[in-house]
Amino acid sequence: MSLLEELAGNKAKARAAAKELTIAQLENLIEGLNNALVKMQEDEQARQAEEQAKAAQAAEIAKLIEQSGLTLEEIATLSGGVSRSSATKGKTVAPKYRIQWNGETHEWSGRGRTPKVFQAYFDAGNTREDAEIKN
Template sequence: MTDITKVLMRKNSLRKQCQELSVAEVEKIIADLSDILQEKIADEQARIEADREKNEKIELIRKMMQEADLGFEDIKDMVASAPKKKVEAKYSIVDAAGEEHFWSGRGRTPVVFQQYFEQHGVDKEACLIK
């Protein structure tokens, strides 16, 4: 839990932090938090709806498999051999040797990117492919 989260989650800590704020500043914070809450509610509802649709599709496939007298074992090898989708590069840099490097942004930051960020004092967003 971050320090700001600890303050926000404890009423007395929050009250102490707000003592020096004006009413307008507190109202602004409340309005911003309300906006964030509405975004989170919408995201959660969208996730629930996506899960519901996915489960409906799974149930439809299950029924179709039953009707065709197929089990998981019958199609397992076909599913396992499906080609994996390659993730496109999201970031690129050109190192000191003039070599271009690409990174999807997933997983650990590659050493060459980390060194570039440190040497140039930038973050990964500065290397975003447009």
């Protein structure tokens, strides 16, 4: 528990701690705490207003869905129901680079971490352009 939480929960301890401060320090502390309180209240009001706006939007969407006679499943199916990222997830990509290294052919799409064999090839003084597959 922090010191402020302890003082906030026990008035006697707060008074005892306040006796160690000058009047100016105590007034400054009170002003700072009041400013923090106002800021927290404003943040809470903004959060509640945002929550109410989202609830109103959700109610309006629910009303439109009800009026349309469609179910959420039908809407998902009709709209494609697949996010852009999941539409390409797991699909293989054509290789962009090909090298002959130690008698073997290696291919790489150019995405993700550079494979060790390609890194060794590049470290040997070759460039990506040397390994690029020309169509």
